[in-house]
Amino acid sequence: MSRATIHGVRIAGVATCVPATVVDNLEADLGFPADEVRKVASMAGVLRRHVVADGQTATDLCVDAASRLLGQLGWAPESVDALLLVTQSPDHFLPSSACIAHEKLGLSTDCAAFDIGLGCSGYPYGLYLASAMLNGGGHKRVLLLHGETPSRFVDPADHATTLLFGDAGSATALELCAPGDNRASHFVMHTDGSGHEGLIIRGGAFRDRRPADARHLALEMDGAAIFNFTLKRVPPLVRDALELAGRRVDEIDHYIFHQSNRFIIRHLVKKCGLPEAAVPMTLADTANCGGPSVPVTMTRAVQLAAGRPSELMLLGYGVGLSWAAAVVTLDPETVLLHATTEAPCKP
16 A cells, blocks of 8 residues: 655745636636536636636746745755656646756756656645655755646636636745654555546547547546545545544644535535534635645645644545545744736746
């Protein structure tokens, strides 16, 4: 079973960024009947979505978040030993988006940089990889970026996806703890590739480079299958993560779910027996922005406890099919930043 406990790593800060352009699902003329829009918005809980401008990418959003975070922490670019970028909306097929972010952030040539091709589960997976690099020796500071622009790969004629997804980027700074601080982070990770067609873009890559049906260049979602998968897999994931961490339900301060859908999250809260007050939601005005919805919810909705560490369970689940959880401890002084950014100027 893919479980791991890693000691001696702390999250120094998390910064998130959304684009400035906002689409109001209830007011914009999106070409759908008004009653359909209201129904989808009510069930999913998405009222407004931030969407990138032409030429603006997930990497741009991540770099913006990372620049703010490095400045707030006072980390010199040359002090970052590794950069990991989790995304399924890269700037290019090649080179990796991590290399582009590396250049934009002015990091050292001694810094390792690579992409991780995961979506909804990508944040806990990314935290595990970053923590493992620190724990393995040779690295003292790692920057984890996670960004997605799902608004760019939905079909504008499909209200089931167009009304649901927004765009966001994030940056998480991890470092080795001070001597004597042996805190533990706990990770549980799962995959079921037999369900990979539940969320898929069939065309555009090398399985079908130029599909005859242009609709295969957009996201296809089997809503019923994803709903059933989530209700089946996430409650055991919560239980397994609590068991691994040696925690009771009431010992976790915040349960941060991937912001998939308000209806689904409410079902999960009841099925897992979680206190509603410990489960923040940010869907209303940042929508489902894929895996980055986890750090976005951290920076927008988490109030860290004063004078003591806060315990968080971070849950990602969806495309792959893939699902994962991380139980982490945040210090009262952990930096949490959220910002809106304009599109970068074209050269």
